Amino acid sequence: MDKLNHSEVINLLIQLCVMLSLGRLMAELARKFKQPAVVGEILAGIILGPTILGNFTPEAFEMLFPTSGASAVVLDGFIQIAVVLLLFIAGLEVDLHIVWQQGKQALYVSLVSLIVPFVAGFIVTWFFPEIFDYTDQSKQLVFAMFIGTVMAITALPVVARVLMDLEVFKTRMGMLIIASAMIIDLVGWIIFTIILNMMGSNSESLSLSKTIWISIGFTVLMLTVGKGLINKALPWINKRLAWPGGLLSLSLAICFLGAAFTEYIGIHSIFGAFIIGVALGDSKHLSERAKEIIHQFINNIFAPLFFISIGLGIDFISAFNLQIILVLLVLAFIFKVLGATVGARMGGLSKYESMAVGFGMNTHGTLEVILGAIALNEGLITDEIFVAILVMVVVTIIASAPLMKYCLKFVPTKN
Amino acid sequence: MFERIAIAIAFSPRLQTLLAEANRIQQLFDSELIIIHVGSHTQEDDMKMESSLKEAGLQENIKVIWESGDPAKRILSVCKKEKVDLLVAGALKKEDFINYYLGSIARKILRKADCSVLMLTEPSLKSNPSQRMVIHAEDSPYATQAIKVGTYIGKIQSTAQLHIVREIKLYGLAMSVSSERTEDELSEIRKNLVNEEIKIVEDILKEVDTKGLKINIKVISGKSGFELANFCNRTKSDLLIVGAPNRKMGIFDRVFPHDLEYIFADLPCDILIVNPKRKNG
Numbered sequence: 001m002d003k004l005n006h007s008e009v010i011n012l013l014i015q016l017c018v019m020l021s022l023g024r025l026m027a028e029l030a031r032k033f034k035q036p037a038v039v040g041e042i043l044a045g046i047i048l049g050p051t052i053l054g055n056f057t058p059e060a061f062e063m064l065f066p067t068s069g070a071s072a073v074v075l076d077g078f079i080q081i082a083v084v085l086l087l088f089i090a091g092l093e094v095d096l097h098i099v100w101q102q103g104k105q106a107l108y109v110s111l112v113s114l115i116v117p118f119v120a121g122f123i124v125t126w127f128f129p130e131i132f133d134y135t136d137q138s139k140q141l142v143f144a145m146f147i148g149t150v151m152a153i154t155a156l157p158v159v160a161r162v163l164m165d166l167e168v169f170k171t172r173m174g175m176l177i178i179a180s181a182m183i184i185d186l187v188g189w190i191i192f193t194i195i196l197n198m199m200g201s202n203s204e205s206l207s208l209s210k211t212i213w214i215s216i217g218f219t220v221l222m223l224t225v226g227k228g229l230i231n232k233a234l235p236w237i238n239k240r241l242a243w244p245g246g247l248l249s250l251s252l253a254i255c256f257l258g259a260a261f262t263e264y265i266g267i268h269s270i271f272g273a274f275i276i277g278v279a280l281g282d283s284k285h286l287s288e289r290a291k292e293i294i295h296q297f298i299n300n301i302f303a304p305l306f307f308i309s310i311g312l313g314i315d316f317i318s319a320f321n322l323q324i325i326l327v328l329l330v331l332a333f334i335f336k337v338l339g340a341t342v343g344a345r346m347g348g349l350s351k352y353e354s355m356a357v358g359f360g361m362n363t364h365g366t367l368e369v370i371l372g373a374i375a376l377n378e379g380l381i382t383d384e385i386f387v388a389i390l391v392m393v394v395v396t397i398i399a400s401a402p403l404m405k406y407c408l409k410f411v412p413t414k415n
Numbered sequence: 416m417f418e419r420i421a422i423a424i425a426f427s428p429r430l431q432t433l434l435a436e437a438n439r440i441q442q443l444f445d446s447e448l449i450i451i452h453v454g455s456h457t458q459e460d461d462m463k464m465e466s467s468l469k470e471a472g473l474q475e476n477i478k479v480i481w482e483s484g485d486p487a488k489r490i491l492s493v494c495k496k497e498k499v500d501l502l503v504a505g506a507l508k509k510e511d512f513i514n515y516y517l518g519s520i521a522r523k524i525l526r527k528a529d530c531s532v533l534m535l536t537e538p539s540l541k542s543n544p545s546q547r548m549v550i551h552a553e554d555s556p557y558a559t560q561a562i563k564v565g566t567y568i569g570k571i572q573s574t575a576q577l578h579i580v581r582e583i584k585l586y587g588l589a590m591s592v593s594s595e596r597t598e599d600e601l602s603e604i605r606k607n608l609v610n611e612e613i614k615i616v617e618d619i620l621k622e623v624d625t626k627g628l629k630i631n632i633k634v635i636s637g638k639s640g641f642e643l644a645n646f647c648n649r650t651k652s653d654l655l656i657v658g659a660p661n662r663k664m665g666i667f668d669r670v671f672p673h674d675l676e677y678i679f680a681d682l683p684c685d686i687l688i689v690n691p692k693r694k695n696g
Contacts, residue, residue: 031595093591097639157592164592170611284638284641290587291587292586292587295587295590296594299594
């Protein structure tokens, strides 16, 4: 069995130490400006990566983050695990119970706010690929679908935080946004799984129809039979094993099993992790306290490693393309906001409440970054497009709270 | 509170106990009583009904309606036609797998009734006033009415303990997105989340006469109906009062259970669903 040598072990440990400590420091800085940790962690990656450290002290950067060798491979392994775990907690956040409670209204908001930006993103990318300096014609369809999906997704954890800060988390509007973001997550990841398969990087890629059916079939199976099995197993685990140790290790075990299964059948591992998260999170036996513990564990250890790693592979200054950034921002601020606002109006909300929903739903975050990172790794998008996605994510995060606050000023009473 | 009460009966071994309960409920609310029987209607049945009513002491302010056809549909249609405020029926605590998906009479009534419904799991001949009651102050346009009905019953029956249960929605998500706070801030958020819910219940209680009642406001988190059923079981409560949901439930609600579906699947005790729609209509 190959093992890391003495210096590689030291290197790996220092990498983890530097990433986690600077990530924390920058997350704290973001906190001071009332921004989520993810903003600080991406900045930490930019500082540690070729953009700053690599430009000013290339030797230190090379020494700390070698691009080849065992420690680089092991760090990549950590990051792969982090992505799977991030998708797992994204799934845990999807509470089907809340979705059912919100009923038709949430369906209107989610579908319209998914379809309008998706179609807008698709059309602009399909007909004007030159805007994105995109030259690979063979992947144009997949690329157009990818941009559409990025535009359509809403970042549930970020929007939940904004709603809490604005003290509208538990209002009718707040719950509507949360439920709609949950539906978008579920549908968005099924679409992205299809896109991943269409990228065709996997040598054993399935046909499009097979991917769609397997993805939907796996989702339905996990949410019915799978959830039933989880409902049988969890009371036993909670009663007989140490808490929360037993629950934590077995939850992650089933997450990895689901991820391995979907990877094996030809759809990406992250999809399995996400759906397992949804099934587990929807179980009546998974307490809110247990959810909180799983979240804390992953959000504070694995999430920073992933978000910082993003900055390690890209020079943000040379990949900064204002034109692409502006196109994405315009698409997000016109079509995503418009779609969600129209959906909320269709759902019976007042004009200003609907606009607040529109700005709330235009909050991008973790999932878009993961989606972009995977697409970048698979060679679907360029560094410039990825940087533009990151900028769009950060701008929408920063803008959503003040814009929602402004709209809510005109809403007579909080309901 | 409930001016017209109906009770759905069949000539089963539970008939006499159900009629005894109907008698007490009629007296409790000082109301008219309608007896609904779906099934055969022979002369023999008439005599059987007459003697049963006599035995239960039900003679005044009573109307008997005989119907035939699908029991749940017929019962609900009579309630609509007769403008019934409260329908009383018996139910088994647990539903088997087939009934859960196809729906027993009792569950169909619970899911589809347009009026308030009292489902009795263990009707008894002897007076058996509720000792520990739970009111769900949650997710229903009629939560306030449920509290009013619950406190009224609690006072009349001198209930020993009245729990009013309120849920913190998405507690796990709320706490996890608050993880970028200091320990003190986090515990403050946790405390505030609970206090906000207690305050909502306290505000409702200000409008209600609760004199002499021992009230405990309990805040729970988790899957709403499931945790509520757990709470009823834990506190050995004998009556659960909930407001009717804002929509009727269908097969999807059974496949992906939520809220009251958890309760319907496995009734923890007698359940009263407060639904004053008929009044408004």
